[in-house]
Amino acid sequence: MFLGEDAYTDEMQLQTIATLLQHGAHLYETNAKFKSGNHQTRGMSALAMLAILFRDFEGTDLWYQHAMEILQAHMQKEINADGFQFERSVHYHMSDIANYFYVYQLANISSIEVDTLWEAQLKSLFTTLAKVAYPDKSAPVLQDDTDDPWAEKNNISGTMTLGYVLFDDPQIGYFAEAEVRDKMYWFLNQKQLQGLNSIDTKKPEYGSLFFPYTHYYIMREGWSAEDKMMITSAGLDKDKPDHQHGDMLGIQAIAYGKTILPNYQVRYSLKDYDLFKNSLVKNVALVDNELQGKQWTSNKGGSGFGKFKSLPQPNVITWESNDDFDLFVGTHDGFENVGVKYSRQVVYVKDEFWIVKDNFNSESSHTYKQVWQGHYTSENGADLLRSSFDDATGCDIFQLIDADEVTSSGARGKQWNIVSKADQKNYSFLTIIYPYKGYGNRIDESKNYKIKGWEVNTMPFKADGEQVRSLSNEDAHYVFNVRQLTIEGAEIKFSDQVDICLIRQELGWELHLLSDTVIEIERASKSISLKPGEKYKIK
Numbered sequence: 001m002f003l004g005e006d007a008y009t010d011e012m013q014l015q016t017i018a019t020l021l022q023h024g025a026h027l028y029e030t031n032a033k034f035k036s037g038n039h040q041t042r043g044m045s046a047l048a049m050l051a052i053l054f055r056d057f058e059g060t061d062l063w064y065q066h067a068m069e070i071l072q073a074h075m076q077k078e079i080n081a082d083g084f085q086f087e088r089s090v091h092y093h094m095s096d097i098a099n100y101f102y103v104y105q106l107a108n109i110s111s112i113e114v115d116t117l118w119e120a121q122l123k124s125l126f127t128t129l130a131k132v133a134y135p136d137k138s139a140p141v142l143q144d145d146t147d148d149p150w151a152e153k154n155n156i157s158g159t160m161t162l163g164y165v166l167f168d169d170p171q172i173g174y175f176a177e178a179e180v181r182d183k184m185y186w187f188l189n190q191k192q193l194q195g196l197n198s199i200d201t202k203k204p205e206y207g208s209l210f211f212p213y214t215h216y217y218i219m220r221e222g223w224s225a226e227d228k229m230m231i232t233s234a235g236l237d238k239d240k241p242d243h244q245h246g247d248m249l250g251i252q253a254i255a256y257g258k259t260i261l262p263n264y265q266v267r268y269s270l271k272d273y274d275l276f277k278n279s280l281v282k283n284v285a286l287v288d289n290e291l292q293g294k295q296w297t298s299n300k301g302g303s304g305f306g307k308f309k310s311l312p313q314p315n316v317i318t319w320e321s322n323d324d325f326d327l328f329v330g331t332h333d334g335f336e337n338v339g340v341k342y343s344r345q346v347v348y349v350k351d352e353f354w355i356v357k358d359n360f361n362s363e364s365s366h367t368y369k370q371v372w373q374g375h376y377t378s379e380n381g382a383d384l385l386r387s388s389f390d391d392a393t394g395c396d397i398f399q400l401i402d403a404d405e406v407t408s409s410g411a412r413g414k415q416w417n418i419v420s421k422a423d424q425k426n427y428s429f430l431t432i433i434y435p436y437k438g439y440g441n442r443i444d445e446s447k448n449y450k451i452k453g454w455e456v457n458t459m460p461f462k463a464d465g466e467q468v469r470s471l472s473n474e475d476a477h478y479v480f481n482v483r484q485l486t487i488e489g490a491e492i493k494f495s496d497q498v499d500i501c502l503i504r505q506e507l508g509w510e511l512h513l514l515s516d517t518v519i520e521i522e523r524a525s526k527s528i529s530l531k532p533g534e535k536y537k538i539k
Contacts, residue, residue: 021057024050028063034073036240038092038099041078044070045099052106068114071103075121083124083131084214087243088235089143090132090154091265097125101162105187126163126172129156131206132216135227137175140252141263142216142233144243144277144305149270150412152262158184165192170202208321208348211235217319219326219348228255228435230354232346234314234330241311246293247282248312248332249344253354255435260387260395262373264414268305272411274298277306279371280409281416285344285358285429286369287335317343317516318533324476324503325349329516329532339364343516345499347478353451354433355471355478357499359516360426367422370429372397375415379445382406382419386442393436396443400430400456400469400480430469430480461487465497477502478514490538495520508539 002008002016027047031040044067051064078086078096085093100122107114133139138153145154160175165188178196180188203223210217215235221227230253236244253261261283266276278293279286286292295309312334320327331343340362347355360368374395376385382403388394403419410416421427434451436442441452449456455472463470465483472478479485480499485492487502487509499514512535513519519530530536 017054020050021054024054024060024063028066031066031070034070034077036078038087038095041071041074041096041099044074045103048103049106052103052110052112055110068103071100072115072117075100075117079121079124080211080213082211082213083128084211084216085125086214086237087143087240088214088216088233088237089145089243090129090139090141090156091145091147092143092243093125093129094154094156094159097122097159097162100125101166102187104166109189123163123167123169126160126167126169128211129160129163130171130175130204131209131211132218132231133175133204134229134254135221135223136225136254136257140231140254141265142231143245143247145265146267148265149267150276150414151265152259154265161196164199165195168195168200170200171204173199174201174203176201208326210319215314215316217316217328217346219321219328219346219354221351226256226437228351229253230261230346230348230433232328232330234316234328236311236314242305242307244308244311245277245282246279246291246308246311247284248292248314248334249330250279250282250284251346251356252283253433253435255395256389256391256393256437258389258393258395260374260435261433262414264373264412268299274306275411277308281373281411281414282371283373284371285342285360286371286418287338287340287342287360287366290335290338292332292334318531320512320533323350325501325512327512327514327533329514331516335360338362338366340366345514345516347501347514349471349476349478352454353435356429356431356433357480358429358431360424360428362425365423365425367420368424368427368429369421370419370431372417372419373414376408376417378406378417384443384445385417385419386445392438394442396432396434396436398432398434398443398449398451400432400471401428401467403429428481432471461485475504480514487538490523492538493522495522502538505537508537511536511538 027043047063048067051060054060085096139156157177158181161177163172164176176199208220217232219230232251233247252263274296279291292312293308298306312332314332317329326348328346335342343359345357374387376387379386382405383399385397403421406417406419408417453473459470459472463479463482463485465481467481470479478501481497483497498519501512503510513530521528
């Protein structure tokens with residue numbers, strides 16, 4: 001563009017080149033060692049590009065070698081073994097893709113060989129976006145996502161287009177578009193651009209899955225536009241949690257193309273950035289007035305991010321996925337400063353609804369809370385909240401154990417409801433997240449509760465315990481807070497109150513433990529131990 005202007009002289013061109021070379025020399029001299037974080041990654045991406053573009057200048061070969069060594073160190077240390085960028089944010093994940101893409105693409109165009117690590121690690125970043133994506137081809141908002149403040153999804157199509165250009169993978173092509181963004185256009189050759197006129201696409205085959213190092217847990221119905229999906233966040237980077245939000249064990253969900261339990265993008269320069277980074281705008285459980293993020297440190301300049309000095313340490317107890325249900329059980333220490341132990345169980349009854357159980361235990365009394373994001377109204381006090389969308393789809397949040405009250409609040413056009421139970425030592429919320437389509441499929445707010453073919457608190461067997469609750473259909477029963485079970489002549493005792501799923505089999509029943517601790521099962525004078533997520537045959 002400059003070279004095509006008469007006013008742009010040869011002297012100006014030499015000054016431009018000298019300026020770029022001076023910048024490269026500065027990057028080379030001031031980045032002698034590896035420094036964790038995307039700032040250095042971006043700088044070394046720039047240095048590698050300068051070294052490639054000006055490789056006929058003396059000394060740029062050293063720039064290239066040094067930049068590639070440090071970039072590979074970032075690839076090895078900052079892309080988790082499960083393919084997710086270590087800061088756990090979709091925004092920073094895509095930003096790093098761009099940093100590596102520029103260099104990889106220029107090297108290929110220039111016939112410069114790069115280490116085989118590049119292809120494997122770069123492709124894993126694109127594959128991860130496909131694994132985490134919503135059924136409508138967007139992605140959930142995770143941690144410091146900052147492209148569009150208050151948006152409830154991330155647009156990943158532009159990034160996935162670059163992945164398709166590089167790797168010609170139909171599952172990546174499923175998310176791609178037929179054009180590239182203007183700033184990326186100049187990096188592609190004619191063959192690559194023409195390839196976007198006939199993108200080969202294949203619907204992904206990823207079902208429910210988890211990221212064992214980044215600790216995101218995905219419960220997925222499928223890839224049709226109306227299918228359901230939920231993601232649970234249960235990780236904390238030990239080295240650099242700067243972009244982490246106060247959402248430990250927080251959930252997000254989509255159903256029928258609507259974000260029924262949203263999270264929101266942020267912007268560092270907004271005055272309420274710290275509000276939107278903390279727990280009031282997440283789908284989490286809280287105690288009293290405690291939030292998860294503590295000791296907030298802002299950026300005085302107003303243009304950079306702020307962070308929490310203290311965030312809860314998570315512990316994932318179990319993850320189980322089978323044909324009938326997905327189960328996540330985890331805990332964190334975020335309320336131990338006020339003497340409360342906490343755990344969360346999330347059960348996805350396949351293709352139907354979710355069950356969320358929040359457990360609090362303390363030697364003193366507290367007010368326990370659940371926070372639910374979205375525009376919900378109260379249909380029966382705290383026990384039934386409803387959100388209705390423009391196409392008669394909706395979502396009901398239904399408490400199987402009565403809560404005390406619900407309060408609503410909001411900011412920036414967003415709303416959240418806080419369901420609470422006061423003056424309790426030990427208490428559990430037992431909550432159904434039920435997306436529905438059409439008026440007749442909602443939970444009937446007249447308190448004649450039925451959930452689309454599932455009976456509430458009606459079982460064809462005997463279950464004893466304090467506040468036993470259940471959801472049952474012909475072949476499956478989800479039973480909570482049970483101490484003793486009598487089913488088809490078999491008597492089973494548990495060492496503590498437990499949560500179980502009973503699945504009818506051809507020859508008896510299969511019992512799955514949904515609880516957060518190891519339980520002893522006693523039957524016919526025999527005792528066995530069962531861990532969370534494990535199963536036991538009843539014949």
